[in-house]
Amino acid sequence: xxxxxxxxxxxxxxxxxxxxxxxxxxxxxxxxxxxxxxxxxxxxxxxxxxxxxxxxxxxxxxxxxxxxxxxxxxxxxxxxxxxxxxxxxxxxxxxxxxxxxxxxxxxxxxxxxxxxxxxxxxxxxxxxxxxxxxxxxxxxxxxxxxxxxxxxxxxxxxxxxxxxxxxxxxxxxxxxxxxxxxxxxxxxxxxxxxxxxxxxxxxxxxxxxxxxxxxxxxxxxxxxxxxxxxxxxxxxxxxxxxxxxxxxxxxxxxxxxxxxxxxxxxxxxxxxxxxxxxxxxxxxxxxxxxxxxxxxxxxxxxxxxxxxxxxxxxxxxxxxxxxxxxxxxxxxxxxxxxxxxxxxxxxxxxxxxxxxxxxxxx
Numbered sequence: 121x122x123x124x125x126x127x128x129x130x131x132x133x134x135x136x137x138x139x140x141x142x143x144x145x146x147x148x149x150x151x152x153x154x155x156x157x158x159x160x161x162x163x164x165x166x167x168x169x170x171x172x173x174x175x176x177x178x179x180x181x182x183x184x185x186x187x188x189x190x191x192x193x194x195x196x197x198x199x200x201x202x203x204x205x206x207x208x209x210x211x212x213x214x215x216x217x218x219x220x221x222x223x224x225x226x227x228x229x230x231x232x233x234x235x236x237x238x239x240x241x242x243x244x245x246x247x248x249x250x251x252x253x254x255x256x257x258x259x260x261x262x263x264x265x266x267x268x269x270x271x272x273x274x275x276x277x278x279x280x281x282x283x284x285x286x287x288x289x290x291x292x293x294x295x296x297x298x299x300x301x302x303x304x305x306x307x308x309x310x311x312x313x314x315x316x317x318x319x320x321x322x323x324x325x326x327x328x329x330x331x332x333x334x335x336x337x338x339x340x341x342x343x344x345x346x347x348x349x350x351x352x353x354x355x356x357x358x359x360x361x362x363x364x365x366x367x368x369x370x371x372x373x374x375x376x377x378x379x380x381x382x383x384x385x386x387x388x389x390x391x392x393x394x395x396x397x398x399x400x401x402x403x404x405x406x407x408x409x410x411x412x413x414x415x416x417x418x419x420x421x422x423x424x425x426x427x428x429x430x431x432x433x434x435x436x437x438x439x440x441x442x443x444x445x446x447x448x449x450x451x452x453x454x455x456x457x458x459x460x461x462x463x464x465x466x467x468x469x470x471x472x473x474x475x476x477x478x479x480x481x482x
Contacts (some may be wrong), residue, residue, distance in 0.1 A: 137473075141168045146468065149178065149364040153190070154349040158329055190366045191459065192193050192321035192350075198212040198308050198317070198357040199462060200248035204272040205407065205418075206256055207238040208265040214319070215239060215429045218263035219455040225259060226467040229460040233453040234378070238269070238413070241449075245460055250471060260475050275388075275406040278396035280360075292435040308356050313339075317349060318462050321362065334438065365459065373422040375450065377429035379436060380415035381447040388416050394440045397421050400432040415447065426450070 139147075144167040153159050164174035181187045196203045210218045215233060220241050222231050231242040244259075246252050252271065260268040320335040336346050353359035360460045366373075386407050395417060396404040403420040419436060423429030433448055471477045 123159075131473060134386070142171075143212040145169060145174055145177055145209065145367075146181065149190070150366070151363060151382045152361040153363055155332060155343070155350050155362065157332070157343050158328075159331065160329065161410070175327055175329070182327060186366055188367045189324040189459065190322055190327070190362070190364045192317055192318075192362045193360040194462065195357055195360055196245050196460065198316075199310055200308070201245045201462070202248070202250070202252040203245035204252060204270050205405075206242050206244060206259075207269045207271055207413070208242075208260070208263075209238055210240055210263075210265055212239075214264050218265060221263040222259055223456045224470075226462070226464055226470055227255070228456060230456050231454075231456040232451040233455065234449045235452055236447070236449050238267075239266070240455075242456075247463075249468065250477075251475075254475060255471075262474070269410055271407045271413075273405045274408060275392065277392040277404040277406070278399070278401060279403050289399060292439060308358060311351065311357070314353060314358060315463060317346075317353065321359075322459070322461055325362070373424055375424070375426050375429045376420065376422045377426075377433050378449040379419040379421070379433040380447050380449060381417040381419070381441055382414045383417045383441070385416065391440060391444075392417050395436055398432070399434070400437055414445070 145163065148167055149164055154162055156162060160178070161171040161175050164171045167174075169177075176189065184231065208218070219231055219233070219240060222228055222240070225244065227245045228242050229245070231240070233239055234241050244252070244256065246255055255267060256270060259265075316339055320338050323335075325331040326334070330342055332346060338342055339346060339348070350359055350362075354361075381391070381395075392404060392406055395401060398419075398421075400421045401419045403418065403423065405418045406416060407418055409416060419433070421429055421432040423432060429450070430448060433446075435443070437446065468477075
């Protein structure tokens with residue numbers, strides 16, 4: 121099914137005013153925050169603010185609920201975790217109850233209702249020693265789904281959510297992807313220090329002059345030693361970056377659109393890389409097809425309105441994929457959205473209770 125024809129939308133930016141230092145700071149904090157003693161001083165200087173001014177802005181944005189957290193982003197696959205997007209079909213009167221069951225799994229980080237016969241979409245991750253398919257099958261049974269399809273990442277063309285807080289970027293603006301499959305290191309041997317680092321840096325870092333002080337103390341390392349280890353984990357592909365995460369709706373990006381494209385297998389590599397080059401695309405993946413699901417490439421965009429989100433998908437279609445069958449799925453209800461936490465004992469408790477696997481792994 122192709123998406124309904126939309127009116128021709130201009131790819132021009134909605135405004136041409138110069139961004140303010142505040143807007144530049146909110147853009148900058150979504151990128152890589154340096155691991156130094158006073159990181160906010162570094163960011164402040166880059167955008168023409170004092171450290172105190174930057175902290176005041178960020179604390180205010182956090183109090184408003186726009187800023188969700190500041191923490192490290194880790195790559196699940198490099199850490200040995202298995203993960204997948206999952207699409208499921210529920211009777212409408214069973215959907216909310218099914219979603220509640222799905223939410224109860226500690227490895228489920230995102231769960232949405234979408235405008236499709238596959239009306240529930242969630243992401244799940246399990247540790248290296250666990251069986252991903254067994255977990256999804258058990259969720260299928262417990263939640264009353266009529267059909268469940270695993271849609272794991274076959275190739276990662278791009279991942280990295282960055283919202284344009286200035287409102288000046290064109291919908292077809294380009295940028296090099298921050299993180300791709302080439303940076304993953306499948307088979308990486310995770311060390312005990314890596315695990316301790318993950319546990320500390322997945323916490324919400326405080327908006328203070330020295331936000332890494334507590335993590336350094338817990339690890340028993342100096343800031344320079346922590347920074348050096350972070351660089352090792354980055355080089356291994358385990359650590360992507362330390363950055364801020366905004367609540368989409370609170371930040372003004374109330375609408376998301378998942379463009380799914382029936383790109384022929386012979387063309388997926390070229391087309392996937394081209395689609396990933398659009399700055400508006402936060403996620404771009406190659407996923408498996410099924411008899412009832414012909415789409416190979418997934419692209420996620422966000423917008424302040426439905427028109428903006430659809431316009432970004434249309435910009436991709438016009439430039440990269442004219443004539444390729446596609447659909448646009450958007451969220452109609454958010455059931456769960458959290459950052460995945462690694463090495464949680466609750467996960468093993470769920471596994472023991474629902475799959476009968478001894479909790480010795482905990």
